[in-house]
Amino acid sequence: xTCQQMQELLSLYIDEQLNEVEKQYFEKHLxxxxxxxxxxxxxxxxxxxxASVEALEPPADFKDNLMRRLKGEHxxxxxxxxxxLAKIKRSWIAWGATAAVIVIxxxxxxxxxxMDSINLGLxxxxxxxxESAKDNxxxxxxxxxxxxxxxxxxxxxTSTPETAYGAFSPERAADGEAKDYPRATVPNNGSRGLDxxxxxxxxxxxxxxxxxxxxIIFHTDAIDETQQKIVDLLKDSAINYIKVNSNVILGxxxxxxxxxxxxxxxxxxxxxxNVEIVVYEVEFQKLKEKRDALLKAxxxxxxxxxxxxxxxxxxxxxxxKWQLENITEIDSDDADLFEIYITE
Amino acid sequence: MIxxxxxxxxxxxxxxxxxxxxxxxxxxxVYNMAYRYTGNSEDAYDLSxxxxxxxxxxxxxxxxxxxxxxxxxxxxxxxxxxxLRKANKYKEVSIDAPIHTEEGEMEKxxxxxxxxxxxxxxxxxxxxxxxxxxxxxxxDYREVIVLREFQQLSYEEMSDILDCSLGTVKxxxxxxxxxxxxxxxxxxxxxNMQLRQIR
Numbered sequence: 052x053t054c055q056q057m058q059e060l061l062s063l064y065i066d067e068q069l070n071e072v073e074k075q076y077f078e079k080h081l082x083x084x085x086x087x088x089x090x091x092x093x094x095x096x097x098x099x100x101x102a103s104v105e106a107l108e109p110p111a112d113f114k115d116n117l118m119r120r121l122k123g124e125h126x127x128x129x130x131x132x133x134x135x136l137a138k139i140k141r142s143w144i145a146w147g148a149t150a151a152v153i154v155i156x157x158x159x160x161x162x163x164x165x166m167d168s169i170n171l172g173l174x175x176x177x178x179x180x181x182e183s184a185k186d187n188x189x190x191x192x193x194x195x196x197x198x199x200x201x202x203x204x205x206x207x208x209t210s211t212p213e214t215a216y217g218a219f220s221p222e223r224a225a226d227g228e229a230k231d232y233p234r235a236t237v238p239n240n241g242s243r244g245l246d247x248x249x250x251x252x253x254x255x256x257x258x259x260x261x262x263x264x265x266x267i268i269f270h271t272d273a274i275d276e277t278q279q280k281i282v283d284l285l286k287d288s289a290i291n292y293i294k295v296n297s298n299v300i301l302g303x304x305x306x307x308x309x310x311x312x313x314x315x316x317x318x319x320x321x322x323x324x325n326v327e328i329v330v331y332e333v334e335f336q337k338l339k340e341k342r343d344a345l346l347k348a349x350x351x352x353x354x355x356x357x358x359x360x361x362x363x364x365x366x367x368x369x370x371x372k373w374q375l376e377n378i379t380e381i382d383s384d385d386a387d388l389f390e391i392y393i394t395e
Numbered sequence: 396m397i398x399x400x401x402x403x404x405x406x407x408x409x410x411x412x413x414x415x416x417x418x419x420x421x422x423x424x425v426y427n428m429a430y431r432y433t434g435n436s437e438d439a440y441d442l443s444x445x446x447x448x449x450x451x452x453x454x455x456x457x458x459x460x461x462x463x464x465x466x467x468x469x470x471x472x473x474x475x476x477x478x479l480r481k482a483n484k485y486k487e488v489s490i491d492a493p494i495h496t497e498e499g500e501m502e503k504x505x506x507x508x509x510x511x512x513x514x515x516x517x518x519x520x521x522x523x524x525x526x527x528x529x530x531x532x533x534x535d536y537r538e539v540i541v542l543r544e545f546q547q548l549s550y551e552e553m554s555d556i557l558d559c560s561l562g563t564v565k566x567x568x569x570x571x572x573x574x575x576x577x578x579x580x581x582x583x584x585x586x587n588m589q590l591r592q593i594r
Contacts, residue, residue, distance in 0.1 A: 062569035068550065094572060097579040101544040104522050109426035110440060114418050117444050121411060121451055275477065360558075365458050 052080045057087045061094050267315065267391045274298050277393050280318055284311065290373045297394040301370060304389065315391070335375070342371045399463040406454050414451055417463065422447075424464075424546060425471050431541040432475035434530045442478055446471040461555060468546065469556045472538060479534050528578050536571035543568055 057080055063069050064077050081088055271277040278298045282289050289302030304311045345368040349361065397416065405413035425446055430439035449470050450457075457466055529537055538557060542548045548556070553564045 058573060059566075059569060062572045063565055066550070068565065090576070093580055094576045097576050098544065098572070100521070100579070101525060104525055104545075106423060106427045106545070107430055107436075107522075109422050109443070110436075113422055113426065113440065113444070114415070117418060117422075117447055118411075118415055120444070120448060121414065361460060362458070365460075366456060369456065 052076045054080075054084060054087055057081075057084070058090065061091055064091070065095060065098065265389050267389060269315070269318075269391055269393045270395070271318075271393055272395065274393050274395055277318055281315065281391055281393070284314055290370055297392045300389075300391040300393070301374065302389050302391070311389075338371055338375050342368065342375060345371060400459060403454065403457065403459060403463055406451070414454075417467075418447055421464065421467050425467060428468065428471050428541055428546060429475055431526070431529060431545050432472075432479065432537065434526045438478065442474050443471065446474045449474065465552055465555050468542070468548070468552075469558075472542075472556055476534060476538065479537075524582075528575055531578065532571060532574060536567060536574065539564060539568045540571050540575065 057077065060069060060073065060077055064074070069077060081091065269277065269281075275298070278291060278300060281300050281302075282291055285300070285302035285304065288304065289300055291298065291300040345364055349364050349368065397413075399417065399420070402413040402417050406417070422443070426439055426443045429442040429446070430436060433439055433442065446467065450467050453470075457463075461469075529540055532540065539553060542553045542556060550561055550564050550568075553568075554561050557564065559567075
């Protein structure tokens, strides 16, 4: 072992990170080389000096001040930004919970077929697709799926989504009445009920499921600060995640809400050139494929991923699920979806 | 003692008081970490507050695959790095740009605050001296020193927090310690020399 190699191993030797063979070579050289021995002692002295430094106490008001600030946040977080949208979103969450219960009860029917039916069923709230759904005769007749029966009131009034989803509101789902709301009736014919829906029909339907999206690329000097401001604007109708070179926020606002765009523009230091808007479409089917690929990557036992990588995948999955959950609603005439990239 | 995991769960359910317990538990480490990153108590205060606020806001996205400790350190490290990155950017501009005066342009005089012998007299506190050594390191090296020497984290924890491989952690830490050792030896020699002169 050369003195140069010794230099590279000093720190690992001190922390006992060398394997047996390396350690033997290291110690052999150490016994023969005065200079390297000195280097080791110097480093140990220095680390001893570091270890002798006592940790500082945070200022006395640290915790109280922090908690005061958080209590402010806590309050703000309780107030929905767009009452109407927030209501819809909450009802979606309730839907998710109901769906979970039904999935457990359905068991052998199979998750993906069931989710398809749920998604198609929800999609039927949009009048246009409801029409085409009728043509194909798949959505309105839930018996064809043989999974669940949807109470009439859940599809009765398409003009007011908040009442249309009222049957699934968390307040009602949480109480004892929940049993009166959609629940599984395990079909006698098992999963065969699903066969009536041919893959082609399904495909056709899902291709029709997309949302028009607006992508905003936002240039700023303060990524985090701007992200916070935009999230504050969108409140609970937003989800945000961090990509390699930018922070991304997905959020939806009421359709043709000019105020929102104005506010976004005003964040860009009065320079509208900092904001680029691209209109594009999100396809339901592609999102589903992405979700499946992410699930596969996360659960792959051979893939030895680091904490951060896993976190990123989980976050992406969460975002895709969020989109899947909301896309039929976004496609309705109520909301615009925004994908906001904040870059430096 | 209620385990961190359980507290995190309660925070996710909207229980702010459980977060207060977590703050109580980790404020000292987080504050010290920010202090060692930045070298001053005002920034350390602001950044550690920011780290906790980010944690609170993002707690729903925390999957609890890693310990809360690792997660809060990860956030603190990112908040501090972000701060240093911005501060360094500013510094780079100010170092490179010549100063404009009425008689024309002049170059800035940049002094090395770490190694000037007269500075050694000034440094009374060991903690301050050590801080001046850490502050002289590039950011990538500074953070491994902060995590290892002050937070006493394992190599695995460091690799999780910094999102880099074990190999990178090992080589960065070794290089960082070698850099510090060189400074340490130089300063020690200088102060020995000065002590002899005083005698």
